[in-house]
Amino acid sequence: MTGDHPLIRLERLSKAFGPIYANREITLDIHAGKIKSLLGENGAGKSTLMGMLAGRLHPDGGRILIDGRPRLFGSARDAIDEGIGMVYQHFMLVEAMTVAENIFLGHAGGLRLKTEEMERQVADLARDVRLDIDPAARVATLSMGEKQRVEILKLLFRRNRVLIFDEPTAVLTPQEAQQLFEALRRMARQGKAIVFISHKLDEVMALSDEIAVLRKGEIVADMPAAEVQTKEDLARLMVGRAVILQVKRQPQETRQTVLRVQGLNDKPLKDIRLTVRQGEILGLVGVAGNGQKPLVETICGLRRPQTGQVRLMGKDWSHFHSDRRWDGNLSYIPEDRQSLATCRYLSLTDNFLLTTRQGFCRGPWLQRGKAEKRLRELIQDFDIQPPDPRAEARQLSGGNLQKMVLAREFFRRPRLIVAEQPTQGLDIAATEDVWQVLLKARERAGILLVTGDLAEALSLSDRLAVMFNGRIVDTFEADNQSKIDRIGLLMAGVTDQPAEPAPVHVT
């Protein structure tokens, strides 16, 4: 279990997609018994690198050495046979099957399935590694944290030596993340090699033995965690320039109420009440899947409220949504910008016209020329790449597409904005831009910011609402420090004052 010779060595590994190198000449050592963090922004090439290690992608150049011997992976099976396992960001689980069935999937053994025997083995393993799970439960009924435990058990069950975690905390509550970290440390002590992929600096600093930083497909730093002095150093390495992710928020006088929800009780929502006024940002935080989606869909007119009252701009829900002006109204910035906000194969101009067409009509005729001219100005203002209104939406990167959506929606001068995970998948620079734009929009609009990113919610919100299990468990001002300290517990559904406050890990 010493770290003298690496368990795995990646040697000058390269992978290109078309003309663009996702990875270029990567050399990296992974040692047994250590936690190695791979830090990088979105699009830096982390997932590509680990995809090659897990046998899903074939390298264009370089080689992978395991115990000093070169290995070629033809498929995921080969990597599995070498004891390399990966917990993907999107879980690779069969929802309709039980925990035990998922763990035994693809596992060699007799032809007959012995359900009880399988469940007993899984329960034994779970007890050994202290990952609590019910082996007979259907995966579809599990929480995100539990699903992740199933993924980990899957790897441990195959006696994997190398466990790769791709952004594992993105879907967890802070408490669940703490439990995960303890499990990772325990597994490292047992001699497993852990690779932890993340772009969250605090997590990487808190957890790692070694930190490698990936930027634009290349390794720019690889060092013991002890050598890292400050978070800012790491951030600079990761982004390539100094960044201070902080926005100044001027208090704003709140005015008219633009959104009022009362007694909304549609499954899975339970007795939702909230208000948003012009001039404020209400941050709705919570772990994904706790009812945010149906709430947003109801507000934005995609789901009809069966109970309670939803009033927008003082109008009743059905009245408001049956007769909606294109401007000075409601703007929805969906989480799924690739399929809900834009059409992949349409040009930017057409995408621009999706929600603004009523502003470019004369009689029955569409004024495309005028729209294109206006879009050109917006492209400049928002610095969208490529700066070409005729480019198709699918040619834009995630960040640029999001800026395009924001530019379009703000052009409508909305009075109510529902922004869902507006910076998910964006790099730090783009995130900063989006935050500034949202704060500026606050001057004339009320904003409901739905986010799983606590740092984002805390930096932007005037008020915070915490959602758990279909219910808004608490609403408070953003300067209420004692509540903010307990936000992680609230997200996990703990509303009573605990005997001793659990440590909260805000990232």
Next chain:
Amino acid sequence: MNTELIVPLLAAAIQSGTPILYATLGEILTEKSGVLNLGVEGMMITGALAAFVTAQATGHPALAFLVAGLFGAAIGAIHAIVCLWFLGNQVVSGLALTIFGLGLADYLGTPLIGQTAPGFNKLAVPLLHYIPGLGPILFQQDILVYGAILMVPLLWLFLEKCRWGLNLRAVGENPEAAAAAGISVLRYRWIGILGGGCLAGFGGAYLSLAYTHLWTNGLSAGRGWIAVALVIFAFWRPGRALLGAYLFGGVMAFQLRLQAVGTHLPSSLLLMLPYLLTVAVLVFSSWKSKQADAPAALGVNMEPND
């Protein structure tokens, strides 16, 4: 109605339902692996013709039955090549298979119209067939009827209690997850398609070897389509497929009998009965289950990694 009418009707329901049962079980297997194959009708009629020709030439109905399975699987293989290798659209490919199969059987079968071939005859199960009522319905059938009934628990055991079945279902539910677990998605989808084609071929063979012993064009008469609908009605479970197949067999036998007895209803209306029932069944099952039992990745091709 008295037993003299009802017993033969139920016995006929089972005969009429047996080819549908074979085809439905086959399509369940295919769809469980995540592949939608609308070519059941084409595979069935090809199997029927292959069985008929083989039986005529060799005089061995058992051999003819197996050959029908082979031909059903061979037609299915076209679907597999189009969808699994070339990532073609599963709906279009399946429809093409049906049109192709029907056309081929019509073309090759026309000279055979009206000819007969040796087939399977009814076997009375010793002792049991004396049971009044039940005996003639259940225990005085040909061996292929028993074979179809036996297929039900066999398929269930394969899907639910066997490691390969688990893998096949995983491929149909979430091919990415299955691949990440080291399961070859393509291999299991090949198994699903070929197995399904083989069973559809068996169903066709029943039509030309046992249901009738003579060849007419269009022998399958839409039974393949009923099988596709029955898969949904059965919630992809073999046990319910048995129920559904005999229910349809009953309706088909019933309308034949009504025609024979002679009613005031036009025969074209009677012929519609099974398809009216199909629509009713589809409405009923989608209202009941909201498609929750369908394999999650049904109809979705999996693109290879690069």
